[in-house]
Amino acid sequence: MIVFxxxxxxLKQYKVMIILYTAILVIFGAFSLxxxxxxxxxxxxxxxxxxxxxxxxxxxxxxxTQYLTENANRKDIKQEEEALSDALFYRExxxxxxxxxxxxxxxxxxxxxxxxxxxxxxYEASLAEMLTNNYLQTADTYRKxxxxxxxxxxxxxxxxxxxxxxxxxxxxxxxxxxxxxxxxNFANYSILAICIFVVGMVMSSFRKEMxxxxxxxxxxxPKNYNRANxxxxxxxxxxxxxxxxxxxxxxxxxxxFTLHGLYYAINSFIFTICALSIAxxxxxxxxxxxxxxGVANVISLGSAFLCxxxxxxxxxxDSILTIVHILPSYWYIQNNEYIKTMxxxxxxxxxxxxxxxxxxxxxxxxxxxxxxxxxxRKK
Amino acid sequence: MSKVIExxxxxxxxxxxxxxxxxxxxxxxxxxxxxxxxxxxxxxxxINCILSLLTMNxxxxxxxxxxxxxxxxxxxxxxxxxxxxxxxxEELTVYENIDYFCGLYINNKxxxxxxxxxxxxxxxxxxxxxxxxxxxSGGLLRRLNxxxxxxxxxxLIFLDEPTVAVDPQSRNNILEGIKALRDKGATILYTTxxxxxxxxxxxxxxIMDKGKIIAQGTKNxxxxxxxxxxxxxxxxxxxxxxxxxxxxxxxxxxxxKYEGNQLMISFQKxxxxxxxxxxxxxxxxISYDGIYSEKPSxxxxxxxxxGKELRD
Ligand SMILES: Nc1ncnc2c1ncn2[C@@H]1O[C@H](COP(=O)(O)OP(=O)(O)OP(=O)(O)O)[C@@H](O)[C@H]1O
Ligand SMILES: [Mg+2]
Numbered sequence: 001m002i003v004f005x006x007x008x009x010x011l012k013q014y015k016v017m018i019i020l021y022t023a024i025l026v027i028f029g030a031f032s033l034x035x036x037x038x039x040x041x042x043x044x045x046x047x048x049x050x051x052x053x054x055x056x057x058x059x060x061x062x063x064x065t066q067y068l069t070e071n072a073n074r075k076d077i078k079q080e081e082e083a084l085s086d087a088l089f090y091r092e093x094x095x096x097x098x099x100x101x102x103x104x105x106x107x108x109x110x111x112x113x114x115x116x117x118x119x120x121x122x123y124e125a126s127l128a129e130m131l132t133n134n135y136l137q138t139a140d141t142y143r144k145x146x147x148x149x150x151x152x153x154x155x156x157x158x159x160x161x162x163x164x165x166x167x168x169x170x171x172x173x174x175x176x177x178x179x180x181x182x183x184x185n186f187a188n189y190s191i192l193a194i195c196i197f198v199v200g201m202v203m204s205s206f207r208k209e210m211x212x213x214x215x216x217x218x219x220x221x222p223k224n225y226n227r228a229n230x231x232x233x234x235x236x237x238x239x240x241x242x243x244x245x246x247x248x249x250x251x252x253x254x255x256x257f258t259l260h261g262l263y264y265a266i267n268s269f270i271f272t273i274c275a276l277s278i279a280x281x282x283x284x285x286x287x288x289x290x291x292x293x294g295v296a297n298v299i300s301l302g303s304a305f306l307c308x309x310x311x312x313x314x315x316x317x318d319s320i321l322t323i324v325h326i327l328p329s330y331w332y333i334q335n336n337e338y339i340k341t342m343x344x345x346x347x348x349x350x351x352x353x354x355x356x357x358x359x360x361x362x363x364x365x366x367x368x369x370x371x372x373x374x375x376x377r378k379k
Numbered sequence: 380m381s382k383v384i385e386x387x388x389x390x391x392x393x394x395x396x397x398x399x400x401x402x403x404x405x406x407x408x409x410x411x412x413x414x415x416x417x418x419x420x421x422x423x424x425x426i427n428c429i430l431s432l433l434t435m436n437x438x439x440x441x442x443x444x445x446x447x448x449x450x451x452x453x454x455x456x457x458x459x460x461x462x463x464x465x466x467x468x469e470e471l472t473v474y475e476n477i478d479y480f481c482g483l484y485i486n487n488k489x490x491x492x493x494x495x496x497x498x499x500x501x502x503x504x505x506x507x508x509x510x511x512x513x514x515x516s517g518g519l520l521r522r523l524n525x526x527x528x529x530x531x532x533x534x535l536i537f538l539d540e541p542t543v544a545v546d547p548q549s550r551n552n553i554l555e556g557i558k559a560l561r562d563k564g565a566t567i568l569y570t571t572x573x574x575x576x577x578x579x580x581x582x583x584x585x586i587m588d589k590g591k592i593i594a595q596g597t598k599n600x601x602x603x604x605x606x607x608x609x610x611x612x613x614x615x616x617x618x619x620x621x622x623x624x625x626x627x628x629x630x631x632x633x634x635x636k637y638e639g640n641q642l643m644i645s646f647q648k649x650x651x652x653x654x655x656x657x658x659x660x661x662x663x664x665i666s667y668d669g670i671y672s673e674k675p676s677x678x679x680x681x682x683x684x685x686g687k688e689l690r691d
Contacts, residue, residue: 002482006471013470210466214527217430217460218483219452 007232058104193300200292203283413581459533518549
């Protein structure tokens with residue numbers, strides 16, 4: 001008990017640092033709240049697309065073309081291979097749909113013909129893909145009901161108009177979600193910095209050669225001693241996470257009391273445990289306090305920049321993007337991004353979320369194994 | 380009196396170097412035993428082996444009649460250790476540091492509080508309770524270090540050179556404190572390379588060199604070993620070589636040294652040594668200033684036994 005109590009007495013010496021990093025998080029979190037809150041949340045981005053219709057006289061392809069023209073920015077590009085790929089490359093358009101000849105005939109015959117798609121794979125492209133699929137799937141349901149061609153087009157149009165309205169209302173919280181997302185992405189930085197710094201400092205004090213000797217000549221059993229230290233670290237992490245959760249509940253309360261909020265909470269909890277395991281590893285390797293503070297800075301700032309705490313990962317060069325997969329922060333932030341885009345929360349949509357959590361848990365296990373190996377080797 | 384520590388054939392090697400070499404001794408209840416030896420003679424290694432901080436290569440160690448092992452917690456609870464280097468938490472105040480280390484031994488809060496207060500009083504840090512270690516002077520820091528080791532009122536106390544780099548006032552304070560601990564019933568093993576300390580403090584002294592015991596006993600017993608009775612020093616200007624040779628013929632003179640104007644004469648045991656010298660000086664009409672005589676020190680003992688000085 002004495003060791004556990006004094007773990008926190010020593011930790012108290014570093015409270016300024018904890019408050020400082022938390023304050024930065026709160027300030028940036030609140031700041032993002034103000035800048036985004038401009039009421040522009042209803043403008044849904046329209047993807048830039050290009051449609052090449054080689055099946056001119058058919059009703060269904062015209063229906064699709066019309067639907068896409070209404071819901072996307074349709075651009076005219078010269079119909080040449082090079083011009084098209086240039087347009088994709090320079091992001092003039094994100095998605096090029098080529099409707100092949102006889103598409104209508106094949107489609108009506110139920111042959112499920114394919115559109116020819118060129119895409120640059122970004123967010124706009126997936127929007128365009130969604131729109132296209134939306135239309136074709138809806139139309140397909142009517143076709144299966146053996147409706148006439150004209151009726152199919154008419155009914156599809158009606159159904160889709162309605163659907164857009166529903167989606168507009170269901171997506172009302174986009175703004176709140178991006179704020180929550182920003183907050184939790186930024187928390188990656190604060191959680192890592194605080195955990196590594198504070199745990200490192202306290203461990204360094206307890207592991208000082210002479211302090212260790214004093215403990216070893218006392219009747220305190222090493223098992224109890226280590227357990228008290230470990231418990232202290234866990235309690236610190238859970239408390240930190242709880243405080244950050246409460247702050248998020250204040251800053252973005254309309255999100256945090258939904259299922260999305262629960263997912264953000266779970267994700268950040270697992271990540272906090274991961275940050276503790278990193279801190280535990282560093283505390284076991286390094287003894288020098290300056291070195292620990294330096295490493296805490298490098299790791300927290302580095303992974304924050306590389307994994308997209310401050311700026312979206314899409315802005316980073318591809319070479320870096322492949323490397324950052326080896327950082328747990330990447331999976332944590334990717335998971336936040338995924339939660340933001342979850343349309344509805346079902347077992348299926350939860351699976352990618354769990355995959356990311358699984359990755360972070362693997363990291364935790366890895367760090368603990370390395371720590372264990374390291375302390376055994378030291379003995 | 381019962382034996383508090385029994386050390387038999389303790390040997391500790393660091394690779395080639397034998398730091399402690401077949402050391403055997405006992406510590407009796409209620410005494411202060413001094414381990415005296417120059418730097419590197421193996422004092423700290425001996426203490427660390429006794430405490431099971433180091434594994435020994437050979438030997439047997441019993442404390443309170445029981446075998447000492449790393450997991451001998453029932454022995455450890457009655458031991459207090461003050462290491463050579465200061466071992467405290469930078470982040471904790473004087474009070475908190477003592478409370479923490481005392482808490483490793485004593486769970487009861489009320490009992491601990493009383494003991495911590497007592498220890499603070501004892502080392503004279505009452506005014507500094509709320510100070511952090513880096514706000515303390517070297518001497519005060521040493522006192523804190525001691526308080527951390529004795530607050531739980533152990534029956535057996537190890538002190539490893541607790542006065543290194545301490546100002547004379549703090550040192551006296553510390554030595555007085557150690558005597559007081561003994562008077563309250565503690566048994567003490569004290570290491571030092573200051574012979575004056577060993578002389579003032581210890582009931583019994585073991586002189587070590589290169590990991591071996593070269594002599595042991597009370598300080599008077601040890602001084603017998605020095606082979607000289609007393610040393611006389613006087614100031615003489617320009618003493619010619621022939622007179623020095625003559626001087627050596629006085630009975631019982633072991634050795635003379637003449638440096639600057641200092642004439643140092645060591646006498647063996649014998650009757651009227653001092654009178655013989657004074658008569659001779661009168662007879663030779665040698666004028667002198669400030670003559671004084673001293674008893675041999677432990678340094679002379681060490682010199683006699685090893686051929687080198689104990690002082691650094
Ligand atoms: N960890 C170690 N590895 C190798 N050699 C060591 C180690 N610790 C001590 N020694 C050597 O063992 C010998 C005894 O050292 P020890 O520290 O016991 O001496 P000491 O009498 O306490 O000296 P001091 O008065 O300087 O504290 C020395 O020669 C020292 O260099
Ligand atoms: Mg030593």
